[in-house]
Structures are given as structure tokens and as C-alpha cells.
Amino acid sequence: MEDHVRMRLIKNHIFKGTVVLFAFISLLPLLLILYYITKNGISVINWDFLMNLPRPIGETGGGVFNAIIGTIILIALSCVFSIPFGIAAGIYLAENSVGKLGNLVRLCVIVLQGTPSIVIGIIAYLWVVAPLHTFSALSGGVALSIMMLPVIVKTTEETLKLIPYHLKEASLALGVPYYKTILKVILPSGLSGILTGILLSVARITGETAPLLFTAFGSQFMNWNIFKPIDSLPYRIFYYAMSPYPEWHTFAWGASFILVVLTLAFNLIARGVSIKWKIQF
Amino acid sequence: MENSVLTVERFSAYFGDHQVLHDIDLSVPKNVVAALMGPSGCGKTTLIRCVNRMHELLPDTKVAGRMFLNEKDIYTMEPIVLRRKIGMVFQKPNPFPTMSIYDNVIAGYKLNGIRRSREEFNNIVEQSLRSAALWDEVKDYLHRKGTFLSGGQQQRLCIARALAMNPEILLLDEPTSALDPKSTSQIEELFVELKNNVTMLLVTHNIGQAARVSDFTAFIYLGELIEYGPTEKMFTVPKDKRTEEYLTGKFG
Numbered sequence: 001m002e003d004h005v006r007m008r009l010i011k012n013h014i015f016k017g018t019v020v021l022f023a024f025i026s027l028l029p030l031l032l033i034l035y036y037i038t039k040n041g042i043s044v045i046n047w048d049f050l051m052n053l054p055r056p057i058g059e060t061g062g063g064v065f066n067a068i069i070g071t072i073i074l075i076a077l078s079c080v081f082s083i084p085f086g087i088a089a090g091i092y093l094a095e096n097s098v099g100k101l102g103n104l105v106r107l108c109v110i111v112l113q114g115t116p117s118i119v120i121g122i123i124a125y126l127w128v129v130a131p132l133h134t135f136s137a138l139s140g141g142v143a144l145s146i147m148m149l150p151v152i153v154k155t156t157e158e159t160l161k162l163i164p165y166h167l168k169e170a171s172l173a174l175g176v177p178y179y180k181t182i183l184k185v186i187l188p189s190g191l192s193g194i195l196t197g198i199l200l201s202v203a204r205i206t207g208e209t210a211p212l213l214f215t216a217f218g219s220q221f222m223n224w225n226i227f228k229p230i231d232s233l234p235y236r237i238f239y240y241a242m243s244p245y246p247e248w249h250t251f252a253w254g255a256s257f258i259l260v261v262l263t264l265a266f267n268l269i270a271r272g273v274s275i276k277w278k279i280q281f
Numbered sequence: 282m283e284n285s286v287l288t289v290e291r292f293s294a295y296f297g298d299h300q301v302l303h304d305i306d307l308s309v310p311k312n313v314v315a316a317l318m319g320p321s322g323c324g325k326t327t328l329i330r331c332v333n334r335m336h337e338l339l340p341d342t343k344v345a346g347r348m349f350l351n352e353k354d355i356y357t358m359e360p361i362v363l364r365r366k367i368g369m370v371f372q373k374p375n376p377f378p379t380m381s382i383y384d385n386v387i388a389g390y391k392l393n394g395i396r397r398s399r400e401e402f403n404n405i406v407e408q409s410l411r412s413a414a415l416w417d418e419v420k421d422y423l424h425r426k427g428t429f430l431s432g433g434q435q436q437r438l439c440i441a442r443a444l445a446m447n448p449e450i451l452l453l454d455e456p457t458s459a460l461d462p463k464s465t466s467q468i469e470e471l472f473v474e475l476k477n478n479v480t481m482l483l484v485t486h487n488i489g490q491a492a493r494v495s496d497f498t499a500f501i502y503l504g505e506l507i508e509y510g511p512t513e514k515m516f517t518v519p520k521d522k523r524t525e526e527y528l529t530g531k532f533g
Contacts, residue, residue, distance in 0.1 A: 169335065191379075
């Protein structure tokens with residue numbers, strides 16, 4: 001009997017130890033990525049690197065200013081496209097938990113989330129690049145917004161579903177029309193959740209490269225025109241890393257570092273928003 | 282009945298194929314508290330939700346018969362207009378969590394885009410909170426969130442929010458069932474005072490509450506109105522045997 005108990009206790013310890021070990025091992029890749037990127041990237045970062053344009057082959061120096069601006073423009077464009085559609089679809093799903101259209105939309109969102117990003121790039125090429133006969137920031141924004149859409153739709157739906165039904169009743173019972181109830185009572189109550197979803201989806205698309213390859217395309221120059229090709233951080237990393245020049249390789253590390261910091265920042269802000277702005281019901 | 286604020290004539294309600302209310306006839310005079318009591322599932326909540334047409338939010342509902350608010354047919358009015366004249370207080374206190382106490386009280390105006398001057402709003406807020414016996418407790422915190430109040434205070438805030446619209450009828454759907462005894466008795470006292478301003482329709486499964494608060498009582502059982510009359514009379518000499526059995530605790 002005594003031995004039995006001891007055996008079980010030992011097994012318990014072994015089990016716990018294994019779980020902790022595996023949890024730690026699964027953290028390792030992330031820590032290593034952060035370590036390498038910081039080690040190789042941080043030394044490249046300086047004012048010149050941040051504020052200069054890429055130089056042509058043969059010249060030394062150069063930076064990623066246009067890539068940073070390009071990424072910001074692409075994020076802004078994709079937010080403009082995806083947020084209204086995403087929130088509207090999320091509201092529809094939360095308001096119609098049963099029904100054919102709702103189920104169809106839900107299925108589409110799942111499929112869209114699983115669609116390879118390169119395929120989404122091709123779609124944006126067909127929709128925007130081909131008709132306009134030019135690569136453009138606009139087409140890149142469209143591609144990225146399609147990638148953002150599922151996350152926004154899902155988080156909006158989940159957030160709104162958690163809002164107690166009695167709040168909606170309270171508003172409707174005051175004679176407030178349905179659309180105002182949704183816009184002024186329900187949406188504000190779910191603001192923190194929806195914002196978190198948007199920020200997480202932004203964090204997700206910031207590093208996307210594949211959908212930009214034949215949409216935004218990349219550019220050596222500073223460009224503010226959304227109908228022209230535009231640079232982006234992931235594309236710049238790809239370009240620098242594929243080059244045969246050691247200096248450009250270090251630039252790729254530097255750009256990677258900026259990209260990781262940016263993504264991390266979006267994630268942290270999302271976390272902050274979801275905690276700080278949480279509404280108590 | 283003459284001068285009745287609310288008249289219900291041969292009113293039936295259905296959820297799908299299931300008939301929830303059977304030919305209800307009822308009339309409520311001005312400035313009284315009328316209690317609707319009965320065991321759970323008897324249809325009393327459905328009845329008051331039909332008064333401000335909140336039942337229409339549920340799918341597959343159907344009604345027959347008529348209801349009048351001051352001789353105007355409720356079912357020919359626009360629901361959003363009707364609901365501004367008939368306030369409602371729910372089982373669970375439901376102040377708007379994103380709004381301050383002040384904004385909660387005038388939410389009916391703000392959300393409906395009804396404009397008033399700052400001074401008028403100040404007056405409406407003070408009067409409504411006074412009527413709901415909440416003013417003294419919250420007058421220094423008007424711009425804090427309403428959700429920081431206690432349950433009983435939140436419920437009185439919801440009453441103030443409904444009163445701010447100057448409704449003709451206030452529907453009370455088991456308004457104290459989520460509250461502690463002290464808050465319950467405060468709110469019951471409040472109802473007696475509010476009679477001067479507004480007619481109240483109180484759903485309760487608490488027989489004692491109906492006896493303490495109401496002037497008229499309706500006993501509803503299995504979707505039928507069994508008996509309706511002055512509370513005092515019904516509690517002392519009920520006409521129907523089922524009412525008597527319910528009052529003496531034989532069922533429900």
C-alpha cells in the first residue's frame with residue numbers, strides 16, 4: 001500500500017516535470033528568434049538607417065524609410081477596407097446566431113482564415129492590379145484587408161455575443177431604434193474587444209510578405225501615391241536578404257528587428273486595450 | 282372601466298403554435314399599481330411585454346385581440362413611439378455600462394436624439410433621481426459610471442431612467458427578484474410614492490409584494506386571467522377557488 005502511494009507520487013512529479021520541460025522547450029524558438037534578431041539587428045539601427053531610402057547596387061549605406069512609411073500606408077489602407085466590413089459582418093453574425101446566411105458567412109470566414117496568403121495575393125492581383133494595369137499600394141491594401149477580415153469578424157461576433165441581452169432590451173424599451181441601439185449601446189460596450197481584434201489582425205498582417213509580392217510589389221523610392229507600387233518592411237527584408245552583399249544582409253536583420261518590434265508593440269497594445277478598457281457589466 | 286390608462290380586450294399571444302395567453306380582458310385605471318401575479322410560466326411576463334411590444338423581439342410570436350393606451354390602439358402605433366410612453370424596468374438591473382449615472386438617466390433623450398438645453402437636462406436628471414429616491418445617494422457622483430452602484434441603487438437608477446421619459450405607464454418585470462430584502466423594501470416603498478406620477482403594472486411571483494404594493498391584482502394561471510379586482514378584496518375574499526388555493530400556497 002505504502003509503495004503504491006509512493007509510486008503514484010513519483011509519477012506525479014515526473015508528469016509535472018515533463019509538462020514544465022516541454023512548455024519551456026516550446027518557448028525556446030521564440031526566445032531564440034528574439035535573441036538573434038536583437039543581436040544582429042539592433043546594431044544596424046540608427047538615424048541614417050531609419051530615415052534614408054535604399055541605395056542602388058554599388059553604393060554603400062541606405063535605409064528603410066520608404067519601407068516603414070509603406071508598411072504604415074498599407075496598414076492604414078487595409079484597416080480602411082476591412083474594419084467597416086468586418087464589424088458589419090460581426091454584428092450580423094452576433095445578431096443572427098441561427099439562419100442560413102449567418103452559417104454561410106461563418107463558414108466563409110473559417111475558409112478565408114485558412115486560405116494561403118499567396119492565393120489571396122493572386123486574388124488581389126486579379127481584382128485590382130490587372131484592371132488598373134499597375135502594381136499599387138491599393139492592391140496590397142486590398143490583399144491585406146482580406147487577410148484581416150476573418151479575425152475582425154470573429155472577434156466582433158464573439159465580443160458582441162458576450163454583451164448581456166438585457167442591455168439591448170434596456171435600450172429598445174426606451175424607444176431607441178434598433179440601429180441606434182446597436183451603434184450607441186452595444187458597439188460601445190464591446191469596444192475594447194473589437195479594438196483588440198483589430199489590433200491583433202494588424203499585428204498579423206504587418207509581417208505578411210506573400211500577398212504583397214505581386215500587389216504592392218516593392219519600390220526603391222519614396223512613394224505616397226496609393227496607385228503606384230510601394231515598399232514594405234517584409235518585402236525590404238526579402239530584397240536585402242536575397243542580395244549577395246554582406247552589408248545588405250545586416251540591413252535585412254535591422255529591418256527584421258523593426259518589424260518584430262512593430263508586431264510586438266501591436267500585440268502589447270492589444271493586450272493593454274483589452275484589460276484597461278474592459279467594460280464591467 | 283372609465284378613465285383607464287390601459288385597456289386589454291380579448292388578448293391572446295402565441296409563441297409559434299403554443300398559445301401563451303388566452304383571451305385576457307383587463308383595464309387599469311390611472312395612478313394605481315396593478316400587480317400581475319401567478320406561478321412561473323403562467324404568462325404574466327409575456328402579458329406586460331405585449332404592452333410595450335417587447336415580445337416582438339422574439340422570433341415567431343403572434344398576438345390577437347386589442348390593447349389600448351388611453352384609447353389609442355397600441356398595435357397601430359410605432360413601437361419606438363409607444364415605448365417612449367411606456368417605460369420598463371427589468372428583472373436584472375441593466376444600467377448602460379459605458380455611461381455615467383447622469384447620462385444613464387437621460388439615455389432615453391440622448392439615444393433618441395431628443396434635444397434639451399443643459400439646464401433642462403440637469404432638471405430632468407435631478408427630478409428623476411429624486412423620484413427614484415436615489416438623488417441623495419448619488420448627487421456627488423453623477424459623472425461616475427452607473428455600474429459602480431449597488432444592485433438596489435442600480436435598479437433605482439433604471440427606474441429613474443424610465444421615469445425621465447415621463448411615461449404614462451411603467452412596466453415592472455419582477456423588479457426586485459434580483460435584490461436583497463432591504464433594497465426590495467426600499468423599492469416597494471418607492472412604488473407607492475410613484476403612484477402620483479405614473480401608473481404601474483407590476484409583475485411579481487411574490488404574493489406578499491402584490492399585497493403590500495398594489496391597488497389592483499390580477500391572478501393569471503396557465504395563460505388565463507382567473508381573477509382581477511381590488512387587491513384588498515381579492516386577498517380577503519377571492520372569488521375563484523384557484524385564486525384562494527394560490528394565495529394559501531397550495532400551488533405555485
